[in-house]
Amino acid sequence: MPKLSQYEIEREENIKRNSALLDALGIQKVHPKEVPKPKKAVPPKKRKAEVDENNDASAGSPPKIARTTSSDQPLSGARRSARNAGKKVDYKAEQIRVIPVPISTRNKAGNAGPLGSGASGRKIVKFGSIPDIEVGTWWQTREDCSNDSIHAPWVGGISGSKHKGAYSIALSGGYDDDVDLGYGFTFTGAGGRDLKGTKTKPKNLRTAPQSCDQTFENNGNAALKKSSETGKPVRVIRGFKNKSEFAPSEGYRYDGLYTVEKAWMEKGLNPGGFLVCKFAFKRIADQPPLPVRDLDAEAAVKNQAKDGGNDAQNDEESDEDEDEDEDEDDDEDEDADADGEAEAEIEGEEPEEQG
DNA sequence: GGGCCCGCAGGG
C-alpha cells in the first residue's frame, strides 16, 4: 500500500474527528438497507406533467406533498427480481435504479414559472418548507433551484442573515473532510478565501482556495451559528459535486429540513491549516426518505463500460461475490414503499417576510 | 480538463 499523502492523512483525521462528533450528537449513518430505494427512474416528461397537476391541485391545498417514489405508476422495474431470475444482471437498469431519482424534474425548458414563488411572482423568503416544492425536487442548475425559492444564492453555499439565521444551505462538495451521513452531516462554513482574481481582472473570482482563517463574523457562518441557537429549520440541497452516496449524480436536489445541532471551529483541510467554521446538521424526523446511491455498483458500471462492454458481459453475472454483504437486490425491497406518506409538515414558525 | 471570466442574489 502506498503511503498516504499528508493531505490524506489530515483528511482521515478530520473525518474521524467529525464522525465522532456526529456520533456524540446521536447522528448515525442510516444504512442503505434501511432506506427505501427509489423504484426506477421515471421519464422526466411524465414527471413534469405530474408536477403540473400537483401545481394546479395545490390551488386549494396539496393533500399529499412529499412523495418520494412514484407509487402511482406500475413499473416494470418493480419486478426486477423476477426478471433477474433467468437473466443476467442488467447493469444499465441497475444504474438507473441506484441513481437518485429526480422526484420532480424541473428545469429551464419546462418551467411554466417558478412554483416556489408567491402569487406576486416574487421569491419566497422564509424558514422551513416552501409551498408546492416537495422534498426530493430536483433541478439542473443552482439558478433553477433559486427560482423556486429553495436556495436563493446562485453561488453561495449559505443563505440567511446573521440576525435571523440561515434559510438554506448547499451541500456541494468543496470540502473533502465534511462527513455526509445523509440524515446528518458536517458542513464547512464560508469565507477565508481570497477572491482576488487575476491582475487584469482583480476581485473577480467567485471561489478560491483557503488563504486565511474563517470567522463567525462572516454573514453565512453567523447565520448558521444563529440557527444553532434558535433551532429553526434549514433547507438543505445536495449537489452533484458532493461525493457521498446521498448526493445526486447530477444537478441539485432538495433534501428537506435539518437543524443545526452544533457550531465550532477547527483546523480545516487546507495547505495552510487555516481555521474553518464547522456545523453539525441533523435531519428533522418524519420526512420522506433520502434516495441512496450504490456507488460501488456505479463504479462497476463504469468499469464495464471502459472495458469495452461486449465480451465482458458474461462475468457480470458471476461477479456477485463481490460485495454481497449489502443485501442485494434480487429479493424485494418493495416493502419499503409502504411508508411513503410519512410527510413532514414542519414549518418555520412565522412566515417571516422581509424586504 | 483546467483556467479565466461572467451574471446574479443577497446582506450591509
Next chain:
DNA sequence: CCCTGCGGGCCC
C-alpha cells in the same frame, strides 16, 4: 453602491 459566494460556460 459595496462586498461576498461549495456556478457555469467558454476557450484553450
